[in-house]
Amino acid sequence: MNIAWKEIKKSKVRFMILGSIVFLVSFLTFIISGLANGLSQDNAALIKDLPDGQFYMNKEAEEMYNLSLIDPSVQEAVLNEQEQAAALSIQMGFLNDAEDKQRSVAFVTSTDSELFENVQEGEIVLDRSLEEEGLKVGDTLTNNQFSGVFVVKGFVDQQKYSHAPVAFINMKNYKEMYRVNEMQLMFIPAGDEFPVIEGLQSFSSSEFLNTIPSYSAEQLSLNMIVWFLVVISGLLFAIFFYMMNVQKIGLYGILKAIGVKTSTLFKMMWTQMLFISVIALALSIALSQSFNFIAPEGMPFSLTAATTVQLSIVFLVIGFVGATLSGIQIKKVEPLQAIQQGEV
Structure with missing residues (x-):
């Protein structure tokens, strides 16, 4: 756990960039989801x-x-x-x-x-x-x-x-x-x-x-966009942690050589993922819930608490899966071989 926090402090810019991307993607997802719900009500509230x-x-x-x-x-x-x-x-x-x-x-x-x-x-x-x-x-x-x-x-x-x-x-x-x-x-x-x-x-x-033709076509298009954004966020986590893991193969080798378990390294990565996701989601939820006050008059927008919670859970699960898949290489790291690569 301490290793995770130390790395976040040491590489603030790197993690801030990932957090900003996750924030923008999740914020856009919440907005489109709220728009989809609003249009759904406007189209078929009866x-x-x-x-x-x-x-x-x-x-x-x-x-x-x-x-x-x-x-x-x-x-x-x-x-x-x-x-x-x-x-x-x-x-x-x-x-x-x-x-x-x-x-x-x-x-x-x-x-x-x-x-x-x-x-x-x-x-x-x-x-x-x-x-x-x-x-x-x-x-x-x-x-x-x-x-x-x-x-x-x-x-x-x-x-x-x-x-x-x-x-x-x-x-x-x-x-x-x-x-x-x-x-x-x-x-x-x-x-x-x-x-x-x-x-x-x-x-x-x-x-x-x-x-109802207008309802099905409208909702299908907007929901496809929402789920594409969710998948994109998962890919971002996978790519980000994969690149970081590649750069730290030597470090992982040393940590394994001194007795650090593979599960501990995974926990470190999950902690970092959770830290970034929670902050990014908290900001995007706060702004998306405030969107009702700044949205143009007459714009159909409805982001319920249930939808917000569901999407937040999906983002966390996708982030966890993406980070875990990128960390499979950690399990394959052999201490001696990694140290010989000369990267710490």
């Missing part, structure tokens, strides 16, 4: 905030919910058998305010359920982001496909779909707007067992999210 359950859509829709139509008789049978089940539809559209300003929204309607906002005909409940844009309770909104008007009844928090604020409307108004009589989806909250419904294909919440 679905993600639902309890665990099962979605059903028409098999003929080929996993495209907007093409799915649930047969009314099937819908009625499911709702009668499953007390907490709900039928719902989601459709992108526009609302016009009193100044004829057009706002993009995701219209959502459902059967009576505690899982979704239930509104009366002619009423509308909006995501709170529209309140921040100037809309108020009591405002009148119109839609080119709707013969009447919508009166803003209230606002709800964190209800987004496909990066658009959700607008909950009455089922009759929805059917008039989109000229349909069928709902698109069925949702059954988690229970002892999910039924198999003839003609319908079932999806877990995560599986349903992956049927």
